[in-house]
Amino acid sequence: MSENASLDEHTGLEHQIDQWRTWLLRRRAITPDDAAELEDNLRGRVADLRAGGLDDDEAFLVAVRRMGNLDDVSREFAREHSERLWKQLVLVPGTTSDADRRWRDLGVLIGLAVGAGIAVKALLALDDETFGLNVAFAVLPFLAAYFAWSRRLPGRVVGALVGLATAVAVVVNLYPFVTDAGGDVGMTYVLTATHLPVLLWLLLGVAYTGGPWRDHARRMDFVRFTGELVIYFALIALGGGLLTGLLFATFEVVDIDIEPFVGDWLMPFAVPGAFFVAAWLVEAKKSVVENMAPVLTRVFTPLTVVLLVAAFVALLTGGPLTAVDRNLLILMDAILLLVLALLLYSISARDPLAPAGAFDWLQLVLVGVAFAVDVVALTAMVTRIADAGWTANKAAALGLNLVLLVHLVGTGWLLARFLRARGTFDALERWQTRYLPVYAAWAAVVVLVFPPVFAYA
Known part of the structure; x- marks a missing residue:
């Protein structure tokens, strides 16, 4: 085998091991030290198999199979470190410093959730058109601020995100959208209002990934976060709806009308609050047992x-x-x-x-x-x-x-x-994350280009 061929083969092996390590670290029960220990074990098995005459690809596949399914590996670590796993499942980290940071993160998140509630409450005091166009600006920037704070986002990235979001907000609010004689909004307004959250959500992904949006693994983490967020938010919304129904029923018995309180105060804070709590739960409870x-x-x-x-x-x-x-x-x-x-x-x-x-x-x-x-x-x-x-x-x-x-x-x-x-499945996975910016680009076209092209009607 030539030197170049040997180098290419070695590079391929390192890529596979890097991919295996990335997937392993997604298991909440496994710490970076655990992953390093397992990687040493894997490399040792690969070296033994190569010495037995297998090439890099064959040695890697056989070694991984002998180590077992990653979920089984994770559960084995969970059994060996049951106390640590239990603390993770109830959202309490294993060290005092980690615990302090977790509670500090929660405090910051609650403060930002209250800020989002105040912003939504302020928007409700305006007309319906302004509310529909700006409700995403009242919530998502606060969540982006939480990720920027928790991930220590570089100042240049924060500045770029703030600049882009501010520019979009100014432009769409200056657009002279047309309403008909009955006061109904036109289609360009509807398209802008529905596509704007998509654009802002993908900008939020930059904050979530900590800045390096081009990193494939971090983009996929954001996809995973989005899916889990929808699930948690739906569960919280179902529970919140049940409690709200019971609240109405209780006060109806004593002839007290609480609808103004619920509509004017409870919902503007409860809905963004549920959204932020769901985001925090996704971040805090990446459980290996309950995936x-x-x-x-x-x-x-x-x-x-x-x-x-x-x-x-x-x-x-x-x-x-x-x-x-x-x-x-x-x-x-x-x-x-x-x-x-x-x-x-x-x-x-x-x-x-x-x-x-x-x-x-x-x-x-x-x-x-x-x-x-x-x-x-x-x-x-x-x-x-x-x-x-x-x-x-x-x-x-x-x-x-x-x-x-x-x-x-x-x-x-x-x-x-x-x-x-x-x-490879890796190629399929990378296609998904590389295509995400296309949706952001299309949303930007609909939000910024369609209104003037179609005369704001």
């Missing part, structure tokens, strides 16, 4: 396949494509976005070193059906545009479907290569 992602994705993926098939049938049997109901096309976009969110969450939760299995094939079916639905929806949109002309809503829908189509094609191609053992 919800694999379970949820396996439950909802087959259900989503059935939903997509039903949607596909509805599109094909809905008559000529020019007659397809506009609301049905909007619903199709919502379903496709759900599919992409589910795929991202599922990919973020999967062990990249595990061999292909039946669930991976099911995901390929999901991507294939989603592609078919997207193609039919795109055809219907193009037909409607050719028949009735352009509008802001049609242009936004068409652009979104094209963005989704490229994402689905890339995902399906890389997933098929992985299933046929012609590609």
Whole structure:
């Protein structure tokens, strides 16, 4: 073997070990010291296997298999360090300094949540149009401030994020959106209000990753964080809704109307507060024992396949494509976005070193059906545009479907290569994180370019 070939092979081995270490460190029960110990063990096994005549790739795969599944490894460490794991599960770190920092972080988060509540309360005192356009600015910058503080974000990154967010806020609030005679807002306002949170959320991702947004592993961590945040927030919202219902029932018995208090004071602080608490729980409770992602994705993926098939049938049997109901096309976009969110969450939760299995094939079916639905929806949109002309809503829908189509094609191609053992899961994973900025770019176009292009109507 030539020197260059040997160097390339060694580089490939180091990349695989680095990927294995990154995945291992996601297990909350395993500290960096534990990971270093396991890595030494792995390197020793690889060296022994290489000495036995295996090449780097073969030695690495055999060594990993002999060490066992990473979840099993994590559970073994959990059993050996049960006291440490218990403290992690109840959100109490193992050292005094860590505990002080955790409570300090919580105090800062509560302060920022109160600030977000005050901002929402102030917006409610203004007109509905101003509230709808700025509610994201009232909440997300406070969460970004928490991540900037907890991750010691560099000043230049903080300045860039503040500058971008401020510029967007100024521009959209200066836009002279048109309202009709009845006071209803136009479509460009609706598109701006719905796409603005997407743009701000992806800016939030820069703060979450600590600045190096180009780092693949940190982008995937942000994807994972987003999925877990939705789950925790939904659970908190369900519990909060139940308590609010009981509160109404209790005061109704004594003939006290608490609706003004709930609407004017409780909800403006409770909803942002629940959002911030959910974010803190995701950060604090990355449990190795209670990882919800694999379970949820396996439950909802087959259900989503059935939903997509039903949607596909509805599109094909809905008559000529020019007659397809506009609301049905909007619903199709919502379903496709759900599919992409589910795929991202599922990919973020999967062990990249595990061999292909039946669930991976099911995901390929999901991507294939989603592609078919997207193609039919795109055809219907193009037909409607050719028949009735352009509008802001049609242009936004068409652009979104094209963005989704490229994402689905890339995902399906890389997933098929992985299933046929012609590609790696790492390539599929990197495609997801590299494509995220495309959604941010499209959201920015809709927010900043569409209003003036379509005369703010």
